[in-house]
């Protein structure tokens with residue numbers, strides 16, 4: 344039997360690993376595939392740390408920290424809790440819902456623009472531009488700077504999964520430092536971040552800049568992939584597309600099931616602060632622990648017929664946004680963007696087919712699952 348590989352058949356590879364090596368130790372890395380094991384690791388942030396800069400040589404982490412403070416994604420409590428509390432308000436559904444009309448306008452413009460063509464690359468025309476436009480408006484980037492901002496965003500997107508693009512991050516950092524040093528010209532979230540205060544604690548300039556960069560790195564490509572993956576998945580399950588056209592209330596469930604079935608973020612990592620074990624497999628201090636969220640979301644012990652796309656399944660919990668203290672802060676925004684886009688898509692587009700993407704069309708990344716292009720025929 345040929346063993347499936349992550350690159351060619353990620354979901355078959357996960358199934359093979361869940362059945363044969365649910366916790367697999369290799370060198371100083373440990374790979375975890377079962378839902379409950381991943382849940383336990385993510386719940387135990389005291390032992391399984393996100394603070395990867397602690398593993399670096401002190402000099403190197405000092406140099407990195409000078410320009411871009413470590414973001415919440417790579418901090419443990421108490422620093423993580425303190426920062427997350429300061430920025431949380433900006434991402435709660437109550438705040439995010441204010442953006443709904445503007446997201447709809449952007450989605451309508453992009454979709455109407457597509458309608459004159461017969462074969463459309465949905466990534467280039469819709470799922471890629473929308474999140475960049477939304478986040479730059481939320482942050483309050485001046486209109487004149489949009490082209491520059493888009494170039495950086497493109498460069499960040501193409502570096503994902505291949506390690507951080509430090510040069511681009513430094514350029515963006517300098518740009519944001521320039522913006523926040525002219526406080527009277529600030530608007531949007533950047534302005535809020537400069538003024539927000541809890542118990543006399545304000546964000547430092549470095550923290551503001553690092554958070555703004557994190558939003559670009561963590562929020563754009565992930566949402567692009569969610570939109571593309573949803574359109575691909577409903578093209579393979581057309582009955583739900585027709586149902587959505589008649590009853591938009593099905594759309595949130597279609598998005599949730601796509602998050603489970605084709606999770607935009609397939610894995611995340613922690614490192615062990617001390618010797619421990621996961622379901623009986625030894626884990627040594629400083630081992631890197633790979634958590635396959637995309638495999639948890641197909642775990643047969645949790646989901647009936649996990650390889651079936653079924654927006655009407657009873658069990659809707661999934662791990663596409665992670666779990667525990669680092670649970671995705673952008674989840675309400677990503678969900679809103681995807682729901683609005685799919686509502687407008689199913690309103691303007693009567694029917695469509697998709698040109699089956701080839702293996703090369705899939706994004707070349709160990710972490711992200713999505714497509715560089717997806718052609719739809721209108």
Ligand code: HEM
Nearest residue numbers: 415416561562565566569607611664665669671672673677
């Ligand atoms: C964290 C997925 C969209 C901002 C996370 C994590 C996952 C994730 C799995 C947890 C990582 C870990 O525990 O190591 C996704 C997916 C998205 C999405 C699948 C789209 C479908 C967004 C958006 C934003 C965002 C739109 C912001 C605009 C963040 C931030 C964190 C995070 C700031 C770090 C939270 C923390 O460390 O406390 N995301 N994300 N994400 N996400 Fe998202």
